[in-house]
Amino acid sequence: MFDHIMKRLVKGYGSEPEPAVREKSGRVAGAVGITTNLLLFVIKLLAGLLSHSVAIMADAINNLTDSGSSIIMLVGFRLAGKPADKEHPFGHARIEYLCGVIVSFIVLFLGLELGKTSIEKIVSPEAANFGPVAMGVLVVSVLLKLWQCGFYRSVGKRIGSQALVATASDSRNDVITTGVVLLGAVITQLTNLRLDGWLGLLVAVFIVVSGIKLVLETADPLLGLAPKPELVQHVYRKIRTYPGVIGIHDLTVHSYGEGRCFASVHCEVPAEEDILVSHDLIDNIERDFLEEDGIHLVIHLDPVVTGDPKTDQLRQQVTDRVKDLYPQAAIHDFRVVWGVTHSNIVFDVAVPFTLKDSEQTIKDQIVRQLQTLDPTYRVVLTIDRVSVVNEMES
Secondary structure, eight states, X not given: OHHHHHHHHSTTBTBSOOHHHHHHHHHHHHHHHHHHHHHHXXXXXXXXXXXXXXXXXXXXXXXXXXXXXXXXXXXXXXXXXXXXXXXXXXXXXXXXXXXXXXXXXXXXXXXXXXXXXXXXXXXXXXXXXXXXXXXXXXXXXXXXXXXXXXXXXXHHHHHTOHHHHHHHHHHHHHHHHHHXXXXXXXXXXXXXXXXXXXXHHHHHHHHHHHHHHXXXXXXXXXXXXXXXXXXXXXXXXXXXXXXXXXXXXXEEEEXXXXXXXXXXXXXXXXXXXXXHHHHHHHHHHHHHHHHHHOEEEEEEEEEEOOSOHHHHHHXXXXXXXXXXXXXXXXXXXXXXXXXXXXXXXXXXXXXXXXXXXXXXXXXXXXXXXXXXXXXXXXXXXXXXXXXXXXXXXX
């Protein structure tokens, strides 16, 4: 149903969203939110005035604030669609993340305000006259907010918008808020008990907890999230398909908004290969990722000596010893400077953030282990902390 509506309003909606389609989809969703929330504000305000219900009046103000959130979201998508400029070479797409954070704080603020109002109603309960009109308005409000929640969530997931997903959660909270007001109205009519304050306080706690979670979730992209394992696997597997690449490591991914992915990775190539051939290989890989995956990939070329049996044997021994100590580790950038009185072994070890040992402890353990192979080895070791050690790292 929601896809059908959006396809009528946004040309190209439903397929892999282009930046222009995605921006327009966000603006349409914001316009729908402004319209529906203003409608709810007007009818609830009238119902609150007729019934002398503070709860309904507060709920009306809540919907007016939701209109403000929708305006923020609409403006956010508009600004996020601006092209890159001198001051912002990676574009403006992260503005959408900021809008998500703002909406989350609004949710948190409303929860605190509702809690304050509920406590006041517990201390000083007020009588209200919930007639058929007020009841009907509350029922319509619950149904419309349910529709809103589904609409925002559907569009948010379709275009990958954290701001819209946060707004969907806000609409869900409004369903609960209005539902509690409706429940309190029914109980008041049937029993004459005044439970609005207690029910409102319960809802306020729920909204505050939800708001805190939303703040944390929407702030994550601004702080910098680790790349998804599926993306890491895809990048590693694809690069491995190019003849001439013998190792991959140190993948870093930065997101500057949906569809604006920048990444860097180290690729090991045979040191004896012509540098022009290796450079051409790297250029081809970078171009293919941009054209086929939309990823701006920059590759650092690491030349590795191959075909030296002595070095290859030592590399395998070092790998086995490191794996014995830390099965989740991977080594890369391995090289040896053979000498007469001693030999320098230089390499990096990638270990996950979940490994509790300190970097110094890891180094000490590995050095002691390798010196059992030969006490004249001098180990020059660098520790890399990574989110996930990929099994394709060399």
